[in-house]
Amino acid sequence: MNFLSLFVLLPLLMILALFLARNRKQVLGIMVTGSTLLVVLSAYLAYLYTAARGNGATDPMLFTASLSWFKPLNIRYAVGVDGVSVVMLCLTSLIVFTGTFVSWKMAPLTKEFFLWYCLLATGVFGFFITIDLFAMFLFYETALIPMYLLIGVWGTGRKEYSAMKLTLMLMGSSMILLVGILGIYFSSGATSMNILDIVRTPIPLEQQYLFFTLTFFGFGVLGALFPFHSWSPDGHASAPTAVSMLHAGVLMKLGGYGCFRVAISLMPEAAAQLSPLFLVLTAIGVVYGAFAAIRQTDLKYINAYSSVSHCNLVLFAILMLTQTALTGAVLQMLSHGLITALFFALIGMIYGRTHTRLITEMGGLMKIMPFLGVSFVIAGLANIGVPGLSGFVAEMTIFVGAFENNGLLHRILTIAAVTSIVIGAVYILRTIGKFLYGPLQNPEHTKLGDARWYERLAVIMLIAGIVYLGSFPTGISDMINDSFGNLLQAVKN
C-alpha cells in the first residue's frame, strides 16, 4: 500500500469515526484531529517530494503505485504525484482544516454535516492522487454528490434551486466528460487507463479533436468556463460557509487541474489547434466575471463572480500552452483557492453576525469588528494582485507566460485579460469602501463582536498561506514549473 492512499484513507476513517461519535464534542475532536493529520501529511509529502526531486528523481510522477480494480476494462487504482498534485493536496488539506474551524458552531445535524464534508474531501483528495482516468472520474463524482446535500440541507436562501442547478449542470458536464474519457481510452490503444500509459501511445489526431473538446468542456464547466458558469454564483451563495470555501477553493480547481492533466497532456496536438476557440471564451469570462461583480450587492455574489473571473483566468493560462503560463495557472489555482476560501470564511463570519450579506445594508463595520475588517481588506488586496500577497505572483506569471505565445490573437486576448486587474480593483475597493469604511449604517451593529478564537485561527492560517505564497514563491513556483517539462515537449512536437 502506497502512503499516498492515506489521503483517501484518512477522510474515510474520519467518516467511520464520525458514525460512532456520540456528541458534538466528539465530532469536533475527530474533525480537528483528522484534518490536522491531513495538514501534517501534506506538508510531509511536500517535503518528501522536494527531497526526492533534489536527489535527482526525474520520473514525471513520483511515489507511483497501481492496483488492479476492475480487470475487464483495465481499470486500476493507480496513484502518483507530481509538483502540481503536491501543491493542490497541500491546498486541499489547508482548506479542509480551516473549514472545520469555520464550521465550529455548525448546527443542526452537526455530525451529518461533517460526514458529508469528509466524503467531499475524500473525493477531492482522491482526485488529486490518482493517475488513472477512470479512478479520477470516480473520485470526481464522489466529490460532486455530497455537494447536493450539503447545499440542499445546510444552505441558505434559494438552496434547493441552487443545489439542483449546481448538481445537474455538473452532472451534465461529467456525462460529457465520461464519453471523452472512454473515447481517449479506446482510441489510444493503451492497455490501461493510466495516463502515464496513454501518453506513451498517442491518440490519432482526428479523434483528438473530438475528445479534447469533450474533456476540456467537461472539466471546464467545473472550472466555471464561460458561458457555463452560472451554477457557481448561485451555488456559492446558497452553500454553507465551509462548503463554499471547499467548493470555490478546491473543487473548482479540479476543473482546471483536469483540463491540463487530461485534455492537454493527453491530446497536446489538438489542444494547440483548438485552443483559440476556448481562449476566446475564457478571456471573455475573465472580463465578464469582473464586470458582473461590479454590479452585485450581495457579498457572496461579488466573490462568486470574482471567482468566475479568476477561474477563467486559470483556464486561459492553461490554454496558452507555454510553460510559464501553465505554472502561472497552477499558482493562480493555489492563490485563488486561498483567497476565495478566506473571502467566503470572512463573509460567513460577517453574515453570522449581521444576518445580511447586502453591502447596502452595512457600513462602517471596520470599527466594530477590526479583526474581520482588516482580514477582509487583506483578502481584497490579495484578490486585486497587490505584491507580497499571492494574487500578484500568480497573475504576473500568467501574463508573462501568456506573452510568450506570440500569436496576434493571443496578444489581444492577453491584453484583454490584463484589464481585469483594473476592473478587479473597482469592485473590491467599492465593496470595502461600502461596508467596512464610512459611517456606521445600522446602529444595531454596534453590539456585534469581533472574531472568536476558532475563527481567528482559520483566518490567520489562510492569510499566512497567502502571504507565504506571495512573498516567498520561489520554491513553490519551481516545484510546479519542473512538472511541465515533458508536457510541453509534446506540445511542440
Next chain:
Amino acid sequence: MEYTLLILLLPLASFVLLGLLSNRLNHKTSGVVGTGVLLLVTLLSFYAAWNYFTTQKAGGVFQSLLPFNIPWLGMGPQLHIDLGILLDPISVMMLVVISTVSLMVHIYSLGYMKGEKGFQRYYAFLSLFTFSMMGLVLSTNIFQMYIFWELVGVSSYLLIGFYYTKPEAVAASKKAFIVTRFADMFFLIGILVLSYYTQTFDFGALTSGNTALFQQALSITFMGASALVWAMALIFIGAAGKSAMFPLHIWLPDAMEGPTPVSALIHAATMVVAGVYLVARLFPVYVVFTPEVLEGIAYVGAFTSMFAAVIAMVQTDIKRVLAFSTISQIGFMMVALGVSKFEGHGGLGYMASMFHLFTHAMFKALLFLGAGSVIHAVHSNEMSKMGGLRKHMPVTHWTFLIACLAIAGIPPFSGFFSKDEILAATYQYNTGLGIWMTFVAGLTAFYIFRLYFSIFWGKENRYEHHTPHESPRTMTFPLIFLAAVTLLGGFIPFGNFVTADRSEYTIHIDWLIAVISIVVAVEAIFIAGMRYQYPGRRLKKMPSLLQGFNRAAQHRFYVDEIYLFVTKKILFNGISRAFAWFDRHVVDGFINGLASVTGWVSVKIRGLQSGEIQWYAFVFLLGTLLITALFLFI
C-alpha cells in the same frame, strides 16, 4: 555596501511590528519606534550617499553597484524577477530625499497626529510607505520596480483613506488607487512587451546601450510604430499615472483628503515623482532608441505644467492649490527630461530634472507641512477662513515664505537654481517651449504668493474656536530644518553627482534666462501682493470671457466630470449592468429554460406510466397491430 539592505529591512520590520501589535502599543511607543527606525534609516542613507559619491567613481564616471540581488520568481527560461539593491547616482540621491522628507514627516506627525485614533496604524502605514518607496528607487530590474510601484500605490491608498469613517476620504482613496491602477495596467503591458523582445527585466542590461538587445523590438512594427516605441510609450503612461500628468492627474487633488503630513510625504515629495524617476531610470533607452517618445514626454509635461498652474491660480482650498502646484512642478521635471540629450552639455535637462526633483521635494514638503501647521491652527482648509496669521505663527510664516520664494524662483533659494537650469535646457531645445515654461514659472510665482498673502496677510479673520497659535516644537522643527535645506540646497554642485552620462558636469547659470525669469517672478509676486495683501482693495471686475475661463478653471476644466461620465454612466451603468443582466437572464435563462422544458416534457409523458392495466393492454395491442401492419406492408 551590503548595509544598504537595512535601509529596506528596517522600515519593513517597523511596519510588521507596529501592524501586528497595533492597539497593544500606546501612542507614544509606536511614534517613537516609527520615528526611531526612520532616524536610523536616514543616517544609513546619508552614510551610503557619502560612501557612494566618494568611492564609486572610476575613470570620471560613477559606477553602478549591486550590493544585493537574489532571484525571486522565475518566469520562463531566461526571465526571472530578482529582488535586489541597485546603487547609482539617482538611486542614492533618492535615498537622501526620501529618508530626509520621511524623517521630517515622522517627527512632524508626532505633534500633528497627537491624540488621533489609529495613531499606531498611521505609523505602521508610514513605515510601509517608506519601505515601498525605498524599494522602488533601489530596484535592480523593471519588474521589481513594478512590485514596489504597486506597493507605494497601496500605502498611498491606505494613508489617503486613513480617516476611513469620512466618506470623502474613502472615495478619494478609491479614486487614487483605481486611476493609478489604470495607468499601471499600461505600465505592465509595456513591461510585458519590452521583456518579451529583450528577454530581460534587468536595468543594467536595458540601459547599457546595447543595440543588439533591442534589435528585435525595433524591427517589429505594429500600427506604424516599432514594438520598442510602443513599450516605452506604455511604460510612460504608467509613469504619467503615478506622477499625475494630464489627463491622469485627477486623483492627486482628491488625495488631499489624507492627513496633511501624508500629503507632504507621498503626494508632494516622493511617490508622485516616481514617474519622473522611472523615466530617468530608463532614460538611456528613451534618448537613444525612442527619441519620439521622449519628445512626447516633453510636450505632455509642458502642457500639464501650464494646465495645473492655471487651475492652481483659482483654487480656494490651500491643499488643493499645493496639489495643483505639485502637478505643475512635476510637469517641469518631465519637460526637462523630455528635452534632454544624453552626453555632455546636452544632458543639462536630465541633470536639471533631478536637481529640481531634489529641491522641489524639500520646498514642497515644507509648503505642505507649513499648510498643515496653519490648518492645525485654524481648523480649516479654506483660504477665506485665514488671513493675518503672520503675527500668530511666526515660525510657520517665515519658513513658508522661504518655500514660496524658492518655488517662485527667487535667488538664492534652491528652486531658483534648479528651475533656471530647466528653463535653460528648454531654451536650448526650442525657444517656443522655453517661453512657454517661463510663462508657467510666472504663473507659479503668482499662485504661490496669492496663497501666501491670503494666509498670512490681509484682514484677520474672526476665529471661532480660539486664537491661532504657533504649533508645538515637534512640528516647527521639521519646518525649520526643511527651510534650511531650501535656503542652502541650491548651492549643492549637483552636476558633480547626478548627470545623464554620469560624468561630471559644471553648472553655470545662464544669466540672461535667469534675469528674465526673476523679473517675471517678481512681477507676478507684485501682482499677487496687490490683489491679495489688502483684500479691501479688490481689483475691478474681470471681463466676461475671462470670467468664463475662471469658472472653468475653478472646476478644473471639467476633466473630473468627463471621467465621471465615462466610469459611472458608461462602464458602471452601461457595460456592467448589461453584463449582470445578461448573466441573470440569458445565460441563466438558458439553463432555467432547459430545466423547464425538461420538466414540461416529463409532465407530458408522465401520463403514459399510469398503472392502469386496461390502458397498458390497449397500448400493447395497438403496438402489436402496428408492427404486424409494418411487416405486412414492407
